[in-house]
Amino acid sequence: MIKHIHTLADYLLQEEQTATDASGSFFLLLTRIEVAAKRIADKVRAVGLVDLLGKTGTINTFGEEVQKLDEFANQLLVDTLLTSGAVYAVVSEEMEHPVFAPPSHAGEYLVYIDPIDGSSNIDTNCPIGTIFSVYHKDGGFLQQGNRQVASGYVMYGSSVMLVYTSGHGVQGFTLEPASASFVYSHRNITLPAKGNIYSINEAYETLYDERTRAYLAHLRSLANHTARYVGSLVADAHRTLLKGGIFLYPPNRKQPEGKLRLMLEVNPYALLIEQAGGKAMSGNGKSPLTITPKTVHDRTSLVMGSKENVNLFADFLSA
Ligand code: P6P
Secondary structure: OOOOOOOOHHHHHHHHHHOOOOEEEEEHHHHHHHHHHHHHHHHHOOOOOOOOOOOOEEEEEOOOOEHHHHHHHHHHHHHHHHOOEEEEEEOOOOOOOEEEEHHOOOOOEEEEEEEEEEEHHHHHOOOOOEEEEEEEEOOOEEEEEOOOOOOEEEEEEEEEEEEHHHHHHOEEEEOOOOOOOEEEOOOOOOOOOOOOOOOHHHHHHOOOOHHHHHHHHHHHHHOOOOEEOOOOOOHHHHHHHHOOEEEEEEEEEEEEOOEEEEEEEEEHHHHHHHHHOOOEEEOOOOHHHOOOOOOOOOOOOOEEHHHHHHHHHHHHOOO
16 A cells, blocks of 8 residues: 655645635745754754854843854744745844845745744753744734734754644644655644643742642642653643643743743744644633734743643632
């Protein structure tokens, strides 16, 4: 029997054929993200040998130290996207303001990127990733997350995976070294309704509010729960998508608004988790996808994962 090797390009073409308003530029956009992902993966694989370890010595506009790989990945993604003909502008965690495609190449999409998420883990060989979120440009730069056309991530882990949703479930593709193609490996990723893994930075325990602390104490009283925290959102979220449970980055006294970026980290994952049958909520107990951003760099808190786990946390919040 012939085994069909279904690549990302095959899947995108198939999606385009069924889409009513297909202009072809979504195919172009995702295949450009794919090219950039392969090039970043190539550097990540040998980051210790290609002088991309460590810091650039510069501080970004948010007061964060810029890693060499952050700078490399940001420039590569910006160049690859703005020359595609599918993108109008790029918003990046590494840049204060959007960058625009030249008029000759201006396309229909706004693309929001975290070029290397988890960059503090680069030097320790822990999984890191690229997060992306796509909107139509007509809605402007401050759209609610429920207006996303698509969102996804590339995870540079023991294998390189590209996972995305365009509103028809969550699909996963694994980079096959032999063919250098992203091959369809995870069809319609769906979270279990309940999981026994919780993921939170417990070093901040004393900074969390008492209801969050009561929730954590409850989890610890359960025999079958276990804690997993990489400190790289892409890694912690990927595990949550595949195994269920709950990921929490709640407000704490030092970061009362939360740490994660609403448009660049939280909303891409809120869409993925909801498309995979899970639930996401922000500080107000509602889905982050309903928040109207004030700036492209707004921060918020995030709790996401299996519905039963997130609902139990919500019960503790409202106790
Ligand atoms: P903390 C990485 O810097 C990041 O933005 C996310 O990838 C990750 O989930 C979070 O911050 C980790 O933050 O405060 O636990 O180190």
